[in-house]
Amino acid sequence: MPDQAMPSLSLGSELDFNNGDATYIKILDAGLAQFTEFGLRRTTMEDVASKAGVGRATAYRRFGDKHQLIQAVILRECQYQLGLIEAHLKTLDSPRDALLEAFVLAVTRAHVHPLLQRLLSSEPEDILPLLTLQWSRVIALFRVQLASQIRRAEEAGHVKVHDADQLAELMLRLMQSLVLSPDGLMNPADEASIRDMADRYLRPWLG
């Protein structure tokens, strides 16, 4: 009965409980699948449990309640996507290019992310307040990640910024706007247009 949802990243330290972690991950996978297909409100714990092949009580034992399960699914997905982006950046030499490419990838990937788009189109009244009025609670994870990435590049002498946290917040605000309002001159569906934008307007910020 974990107090906070355990992300899949902490799996490495408990490879012994292979069986236990297996059900844990099965439930998270089932939750992601069902939430993506039917939305948060219309999927029941029964749906998730049966899809995961476990009893409903087991899901409650692992995640406490539905809301914590939702948080765990979303948190794991965020970390997974961050991991994908980070992995892709390993192929780049310049840390400056890496920061800009992270921006581009985050925007374009979010724009085609099944769960995010599902919730935006079928339950906007639930998710829009979260991604705007209360967005500081949501992006905390992303901002510290991005800010530390900026600081690392700065200490290595590759970029020069005034305030890494401020810059990270600005980049995240632009991501927020592009994802929530895709219809404009820069289109998240067109990776090239986003990359051009980042190159022209964000690169100067990196000193």
Next chain:
Amino acid sequence: MPDQAMPSLSLGSELDFNNGDATYIKILDAGLAQFTEFGLRRTTMEDVASKAGVGRATAYRRFGDKHQLIQAVILRECQYQLGLIEAHLKTLDSPRDALLEAFVLAVTRAHVHPLLQRLLSSEPEDILPLLTLQWSRVIALFRVQLASQIRRAEEAGHVKVHDADQLAELMLRLMQSLVLSPDGLMNPADEASIRDMADRYLRPWLG
């Protein structure tokens, strides 16, 4: 029975109908007052009409229906606020400073605007989709205004930009984010922090 709501700016050409325009403006004023105090949904046409001191039928005769009245009130308020900002900018010498100051004023004024804040707090499910998913329909007015302002400054040789429309959209996206998500390192309630931000990150865009 005007097809589209007539903004107050077209008043100049019809000063003859002083009496008619007076009721027109009285209804708009009453609408603004009631919408601000009770929200869009909870104010009735009866409320607006009686507050304006006219019959309910007159309000319908002038604006068609409630939705068109709402649009007219909001449109007039947007134009009024734009006018206020433009008037304030007349006091500045540098067109470059004027553009940045317009950004600062727009953000800080929107953050304390009674109607906008009222709708954000009491009817977010109605207004958030409008200001995000369908925001391109809303900001058309602002973008052409801002882009033409940028172009004017550019033709006068005061700034040098790559694409005035693109730049205008970027500035508007940052305004959108700051207004909809005020909680962050830059706070719209603190004019100085917004001005610092504009100075540091937006000024380089102006060439």
Next chain:
DNA sequence: TTGGTACAACGACACGGTATTTGTTCGATT
């Protein structure tokens, strides 16, 4: 530790019936 069941509490939902609001029309009034 799991699965299955039983359970109370809660919220969503469907239903009628009522009241309000909307949008239109008309005649009287200025």
Next chain:
DNA sequence: AATCGAACAAATACCGTGTCGTTGTACCAA
């Protein structure tokens, strides 16, 4: 010519009711 006040049907919001599904917890056998 435009306004007001009134009347009107239609649409919509509201309310009380009951039903159903879901949630979250507890228990016991495996």
